[in-house]
Amino acid sequence: MQTKRLSFTDCVMLIMGSMIGSGIFIVPAAMSRELNSPLMLLAAWAVTALLTVFAALSYGELAAMMPRAGGQYVYLREAYGKLFGFLYGWTLFTVIQTGTIAAVAVAFAKFSGVFFPSISDSNVLFSIGPLNIQTQQVLAIIIVWMLTFSNFRSVKSGALVQNIFTVTKIGAIAFMIIAGIWYISTHAAQQPNWSLPSGFSSVGFWGIFSVALVGSIFSADAWNNVTFTGSEIEKPERNLPLSLITGTLLVLSMYFFINVVYLKALPFEAIKTAQSDRVGTLLLQTVFGETGMYLMAALIMISTFGCINGLSLSGARVYYAMAQDGLFLPQAKKLNAQHSPKSALIMQAVWTSALTLSGSYGDLLDYVVFAVLLFYILTVAGVFILRKKQPDAVRPYKVWGYPVVPVVYILLALFICISLLIYKPDFTYPGLLIVLCGVPVYYAVKGFAKSK
Secondary structure, three states: OOOOOEOHHHHHHHHHHHHOOOHHHOHHHHHHHHHOOHHHHHHHHHHHHHHHHHHHHHHHHHHHHOOOEOOHHHHHHHHHOHHHHHHHHHHHHHHHHHHHHHHHHHHHHHHHOOOOOOOOOOOEEEEEOOEEEEHHHHHHHHHHHHHHHHOOOOHHHHHHHHHHHHHHHHHHHHHHHHHHHHHHHHOOOOOOOOOOOOOOOOHHHHHHHHHHHHHHHHHOOOHHHHHHEHHHEOOHHHHHHHHHHHHHHHHHHHHHHHHHHHHHHOOHHHHHOOHHHOHHHHHHHHHHOOHHHHHHHHHHHHHHHHHHHHHHHHHHHHHHHHHHOOOOOHHHHOOOOOOOOHHHHHHHHHHHHHHHHHOOHHHHHHHOHHHHHHHHHHHHHHHHHHHHHOOOOOOOOOOOOOOHHHHHHHHHHHHHHHHHHHHOHHHHHHHHHHHHOHHHHHHHHHHHHHHO
C-alpha cells in the first residue's frame, strides 16, 4: 500500500468521524446516575479530554516514527515483539473494531425505525433454530456491507464519504449546541448544584469516578484509527501527529460543551432518568417539541453512518499489516487495483455481520473495556521502550512534555484499570480472557506457517 492519498484534512476528518458516533447522545445519562453530581459529570468529560489528548500526543511520536499500515499494531510489535502486536490485532478483529461497527450499525437501524416503524427488534422476519432474524439486524448488515463495498474503490473515495458525513455530523452537534443555547437564553435556565459531592476526598469515590469514565472514554474512542492508514497518508511525519492532536481536541471540546448545554437546559434528574438514556433526544424534544424526536433520529443516523465508514476503512488496514507479517489469513494482504485491502474488508464485514446476528456484541464491548485500556497503556509505554531500543531512529515529532505527558497518562489509565478490577470484575476478567485466548492462537498460527 504505497499510494499516499490522505491529506491532513482527510486525517482530521477520519479521526473526528470515527470518534463521533451515538455515545455522546446517550452515555451522559448513565454517567449522571453513577456520579450523582453535575460538577463531577463535567469533570469526567474534562478528565477524558485530558487522557485522550495526552495519549494522542504520545501516539504522535510513534506515528511519525513509523507511518505504516497497521498503526498501533506496528507500534506494539516493534516495542514488545510480534506476540503483543498479534494480541492487539486479535482483540481488534474479534471484538473491538468489529463489535463496535456492529453496535453502531444497530444504532443506525434502531433510529431508522423512528421513520420506518417496520424496522424494529420486535419485527422478526424468520428464525433459524433459536436465532431470530429481525428487520433491525438486516438493515444493520446491509449498511455494513454497503460501506464495505464503498471502501473497495480507494482510500481517497472512502475518505471523501467520510469527509462529507463528518462535516454533516459536526454541523449536527453544533446545531444541538446552538439550539440548546437559544433555549437557555429564552427560558429559565437550570441552576445545577455545582457543590462537591460527599466523600469527594475518599479513594472509594475516585474509584467510582474512574468506573463512570468508561462511558466518556468510549464515546471518545477510535481516535487512534487514523494510524492504521499510516502508509497511505501524505507527509505522515507531519500530518499524523498534527491530525491526532487537532482531531481529538476538536471533538472533545464539542463533547464538553454539549454536556454543559444538557445541564443548563435540562433538570439533572431528567438527564439521569431519560427514556432509554436518550439525553440528546430529550434535549431536542425540550427545544422543538415532538419534532425534536425526528430531528434527533436523523442526526444520529448521520452520525452513525459516518462512524461505520471510518471504522470500516481503518480497521481493515490492521489485518492487512498482520497478513504481511504472516499473522493473519494470507488473503488479507491482497490489494485490488485501487490499492484497497478488499479481502480484509470482506473478512471484517463477515465477522461484523455474525456479531450483529449474535446479539451478544454489546456484552463483548463491555468485556473488552479493560483490555482496550491495557493496550493504550502498553502503546504509550512503548514510547519509552523504543527510545531505548531504537535511540537512533528518525523521530520527526517527539512527545510534547516528555516524559511527564506519557507518565501521567499511564498512571491515570492504570488507576482506571485497577478501579475496574475492583468495581466491575464481571466485565474486567472476561475482557482479559479474550486477550489471553489470543496467545495459543498466536502460537498455532506460527506453527502452521512453519509447517507450510
